[in-house]
Amino acid sequence: xxxxxxxxxxxxxxxxxxxxxxxxxxxxxxxxxxxNNKSMPCKFIFKGVVKTSDDxxxxxxxxxxxxxxxxxxxxxxxxSPSKMWINGLKILQxxxxxxxxxxxxxxxxxxxxxxxxxxxxxxxxxREHGFIGARLRLxxxxxxxxxxxxxxxxxxxxxxxxxxxYHVSQNLNVIRFGDxxxxxxxxxxxxxxxxxxFGWQVNTWAVGDLVKEIKKVTEKEINDLMKxxxxxxxxxxxxxxxVKYQAREEIAIKKMLDKYHAGAxxxxxxxxxxxxxxxxxxxxxxxxxxxxxxxxxxxxxxxxTHIIKMMTKGMKGGTSFMEDYTYNLVEGKEFSLGAxxxxxxxxxxxxKPRIETHHLGIGMNEKDPARLVFEGKPGKxxxxxxxxxxxxxxxxxxxxxxxKSPYSMPHLPTARVLWRAMPNLRDGAKFWILxxxxxxxxxxxxxxxxxLRDLAELFDIEFIHINKNTTYESLKAQLDARxxx
Numbered sequence: 001x002x003x004x005x006x007x008x009x010x011x012x013x014x015x016x017x018x019x020x021x022x023x024x025x026x027x028x029x030x031x032x033x034x035x036n037n038k039s040m041p042c043k044f045i046f047k048g049v050v051k052t053s054d055d056x057x058x059x060x061x062x063x064x065x066x067x068x069x070x071x072x073x074x075x076x077x078x079x080s081p082s083k084m085w086i087n088g089l090k091i092l093q094x095x096x097x098x099x100x101x102x103x104x105x106x107x108x109x110x111x112x113x114x115x116x117x118x119x120x121x122x123x124x125x126x127r128e129h130g131f132i133g134a135r136l137r138l139x140x141x142x143x144x145x146x147x148x149x150x151x152x153x154x155x156x157x158x159x160x161x162x163x164x165x166y167h168v169s170q171n172l173n174v175i176r177f178g179d180x181x182x183x184x185x186x187x188x189x190x191x192x193x194x195x196x197x198f199g200w201q202v203n204t205w206a207v208g209d210l211v212k213e214i215k216k217v218t219e220k221e222i223n224d225l226m227k228x229x230x231x232x233x234x235x236x237x238x239x240x241x242x243v244k245y246q247a248r249e250e251i252a253i254k255k256m257l258d259k260y261h262a263g264a265x266x267x268x269x270x271x272x273x274x275x276x277x278x279x280x281x282x283x284x285x286x287x288x289x290x291x292x293x294x295x296x297x298x299x300x301x302x303x304x305t306h307i308i309k310m311m312t313k314g315m316k317g318g319t320s321f322m323e324d325y326t327y328n329l330v331e332g333k334e335f336s337l338g339a340x341x342x343x344x345x346x347x348x349x350x351x352k353p354r355i356e357t358h359h360l361g362i363g364m365n366e367k368d369p370a371r372l373v374f375e376g377k378p379g380k381x382x383x384x385x386x387x388x389x390x391x392x393x394x395x396x397x398x399x400x401x402x403x404k405s406p407y408s409m410p411h412l413p414t415a416r417v418l419w420r421a422m423p424n425l426r427d428g429a430k431f432w433i434l435x436x437x438x439x440x441x442x443x444x445x446x447x448x449x450x451x452l453r454d455l456a457e458l459f460d461i462e463f464i465h466i467n468k469n470t471t472y473e474s475l476k477a478q479l480d481a482r483x484x485x
Contacts, residue, residue, distance in 0.1 A: 001164050001313060004070045006040075006097075007047040007063055008032045011080025011125060014051050020119055024077045025049050027103045031147050038153050041160045041314070042070060050080065056088035064093045071095035071163040073156070076125030077103065078118070082132035089136055095163040095458055098133060100126045100144040101152065139457040162454045165311035169459075170199035172303055173262040178207050178271035180297030186438040187298040189388035194300070197393060197459055202299045205256065207267075211274035213252035222247045229285070229355065233346075233372060236354040243281065243355060243370045250282035257291060264292030264306040266299050269341065269363025278363055280342030280371035281355060284415070287345035293321045294440060295340055300386045301440040308384070308447050311455070317445025318347030322383060322417065324439050327425065334425035335403065335418050338383075338443065342371040344415035348443065350377035350404075358413035376417030378404045383419075383441040384452055385432075394462040394482070396437040397452050398428060402445070417443065423468045431466045431475050 010028040012021060032046035047063075050056045063069045071094040089096075102122035133140045141159045145152035180187045191202045225247040226240075237243065257265060265286075269278050283293050290313070292306025305321045312319055321343060328335040338344075341360060346353045353372040360369050378401075385396045399422040409416065421428030449465050456463035462482050466475070 005043045005068045007072045010049050011076035012078045053084040056085045060088035073097045075099045076129045079121045079125045082128045097141040101147045161311045166458045168310045172200045174202045175262045175265040176204045177267040181268045217248045217251045234354045237357040239357045242357045246281040246370045249279045264302040266294040266297045266302050268297045272364040276366045277369035280369040283343040284372045298440045305442045312446035315446040319444040320345030322441045322443040339414045339416040348376045349374035374415050381445040385437040385441045395456045396435045396464045398466040435464050
């Protein structure tokens with residue numbers, strides 16, 4: 001992300017003369033330098049002042065074809081007639097942020113005159129610029145505030161992360177080891193439409209291909225990875241041969257992912273032919289490294305896990321593949337328990353995760369799989385589901401609060417997270433089910449609803465946000481409007 005660029009393009013026109021244009025460019029460079037030095041996720045680079053239609057078209061063409069460029073931020077220092085932007089914006093293929101700001105923070109009471117007004121027309125220019133974005137019906141992020149304010153910088157940094165996530169998505173390969181779990185509906189989807197909308201290439205590799213790679217892994221490679229495990233996790237098993245087998249699986253999976261430039265993968269416990277154990281620890285450690293995962297062949301949640309992990313890279317909360325398992329329906333203590341058979345990312349752990357080996361009574365396991373066991377750390381989070389509604393995709397996001405579990409659950413040998421759904425469990429579960437939300441989600445303590453909404457808008461897909469203010473009537477109206485389209 002640090003090596004990618006966001007281009008800052010400033011609007012003006014020749015009407016005001018060369019002196020004004022020189023001032024506009026000088027100030028734009030100063031603003032870009034200030035923002036770039038504020039530890040932003042990407043480089044923020046001034047690219048020029050647009051004064052004509054040719055200027056706009058030229059810069060946007062360059063942005064489209066520069067791989068380092070993730071998107072553009074535009075701002076109109078003076079009045080920049082929006083018709084000059086049409087030809088350029090019509091061909092824009094990168095994310096666009098309209099920064100609504102001005103150079104000066106305060107109106108200079110004694111100095112303000114018509115010369116000042118002609119130079120400082122951001123309130124005028126940004127409304128003209130905003131109209132053409134609306135008229136062209138283009139997805140765009142609008143950020144308003146003084147360019148030196150921390151809130152403005154935070155909003156801009158989050159949007160940069162979204163632009164990076166969009167870039168990651170457009171270049172994402174997903175490996176499916178085997179097919180989907182039999183008879184499950186929600187993990188299915190239109191892979192061609194997914195490539196059109198998201199850029200993903202989703203393809204199947206035989207489990208036998210993975211078995212071949214597993215057999216090639218050397219003892220040195222395994223021992224090196226075991227040292228990493230020992231430095232990160234607490235060993236609560238003496239069956240080191242079973243832990244080593246997970247290391248063998250992880251190394252083989254990673255080699256295949258890297259060979260085919262894939263950022264995400266799936267597997268299913270129904271198809272482990274030739275493999276001793278369902279990858280548990282192996283999958284968890286790969287997720288901690290940024291790879292996406294989806295259980296039971298769920299390629300949509302696998303891709304989304306990787307994209308959200310990349311979007312929130314360097315943030316402190318954590319992101320993981322997740323599954324709704326069971327409820328606590330005691331009055332006043334209504335919670336959802338999320339877990340999976342083996343695969344929850346340790347980035348969510350409240351303490352140092354434990355490596356344990358236990359029997360897994362589902363699937364074709366010949367040996368007891370090793371896995372990381374831990375409790376999730378408390379805090380605000382989101383769960384996100386991506387579902388195929390038949391001809392269209394829908395992203396469903398729910399606000400949740402992860403809580404410290406009052407239960408020790410000593411006989412549950414999985415990583416688990418306990419959360420309170422918004423607006424409450426009774427309504428939140430009902431709303432989720434009404435919207436068609438899946439049992440597989442991405443739980444993130446970093447990705448905000450606003451970031452996810454911006455991403456869905458770039459993808460041009462439906463977005464549903466369930467939060468503390470959601471009512472049955474408001475949600476039903478949203479869903480009915482979308483289903484009528």
